[in-house]
Amino acid sequence: MTTPPYPASGTSLSYRDAGVDIDAGDSLVERIKPLARRTLRPEVLAGIGGFGALMELPKRYREPVLIAGTDGVGTKLKLAFRMQRHDTIGQDLVAMSVNDILVQGAEPLFFLDYFACGHLDVEVGEAVVRGIAHGCELAGCALIGGETAEMPGMYPPGEYDLAGFAVGVAEKARLISGRDIRPGDVVLGLASSGPHSNGYSLIRKIVEVTGADLGSDFHGRPLGEVLLEPTRIYVEPLLALLHRVSIKGMAHITGGGITGNVPRMLPQDCTVVIHAGAWTWPTVFRWLQQAGNVAQAEMYRTFNCGIGMVLVVAPGDTEAATDLLTARGETVYRLGEIQARQTGQAPIVIL
Secondary structure, eight states, X not given: OOOOSSOOOSSOOOGGGGTOOHHHHHHHHHHHHHHHHTTOOTTEEEOBTBSSOEEOOOTTOSSEEEEEEEEEOTTHHHHHHHHTOOSSHHHHHHHHHHHHHHTTTOEEEEEEEEEEESSOOHHHHHHHHHHHHHHHHHHTOEEEEEEEEEOTTTSOTTOEEXXXXXXXXXXXXXXXXXXXXXXXXXXXXXXXXXXXXXXXXXXXXXXXXXXXXTTSEETTEEHHHHHTOOOOOOHHHHHHHHTTSOOOEEEEOOTTHHHHHGGGGSOTXXXXXXXXXXXXXXXXXXXXXHHHXXXXXXXXXXXXXXXXXXXXXXXXXXXXXXXXHHHTTOOEEEEEEEEEOOTTOOSEEEO
C-alpha cells in the first residue's frame, strides 16, 4: 500500500468544516422556485431543480436564429454593498444581457444567473434573485436556472459577484445588422434611467474624492439611491416597434458610452451625427461631471449621459416610431441623422 506524502487529519472532516453552509443553499433554492415560476413562458419544459433546464422554441418562428449574450453588473456591486441594497441589482443583471441581444432583434427566451459568494446569506441571496426575477418579467423571458456558488475565502464578508446569460430568438429574415443604414436615416434615442450599470469605477472615484455622503439629499432622494437606480429594460416597447416599423440598426449604450457604442451598428461608409442639444442630460450626469471635473469627451466615452438605447429608422418611419414608443412609456429624442462618411472622418460626430 502506498503511503500518502502527508499525515492524515486526526479529525473527521466534512464539507461544513470548509465553511460551506449546505442548509443555506437548500433554503435559497426553495425561496427561488416561486420567484422563477412567475417568469415562466409556455415553451419551458423543465426549469429550476434539475441538472439542466429545457425549453422548446416558439413555433411561430419559421427560420429561428438563436442569439445569446452574457454580462455582469461590474463595480456597481460595490455601491450596493455599501448601501446594503440588494433588491435592484438583479434587474441590472438581466437588463445588461437582454438589452444587448435585443439590438439584433432578439426576443429574449430565457435567462440563467451565476451568484458567487464566500458565505451564503439567504436573505441577501433572495433579494438579489427577486430583482433578477423582476427583470425577467419586464423582459418577458423565463428564469429557468442558474448557479449559486459558495466559495469560502474567495470573497470578502458581505460581498458577492454576479453574472447573467440570456438567450433569445429572432426570425432570420428580420435580423437587425445595420447593413441597411443609409445617409439621410434618422437617429432616435431612448431615455435611460440613470448611469445604468456602466461607469461605476469612475462614479465611485468621484464619490471618494469629493467625500459625498450617499445618504444626503439629491433632489428629493438619497444620492446613493439615485446612483443605484436599476437599468431600464427596453424589450417590450422595441419588440412591439419591430412589428410596425423597420428598425435598421440599434445600439445599447453600455461600457464605452455613446461614442464607443453607437458606431458598432454602422456600415463602414456611414457616420452618425448627433446634436448635443437634442436632449437634456439628467441631473445626476451634470453632478458627476461637475463634481469630478470630468471633460465633456470623457463623459460621452464613459456614460450614457441620459440615452440608454439608440436606433436608426428611415425618415418616413420617424413619426410612427416616436408615437408608438411614447405611447408605451418611453421618452424619445430625435438625436440626429446618418451622413456619408468622408475620408478620415470619425464614425460618430457630436455637434
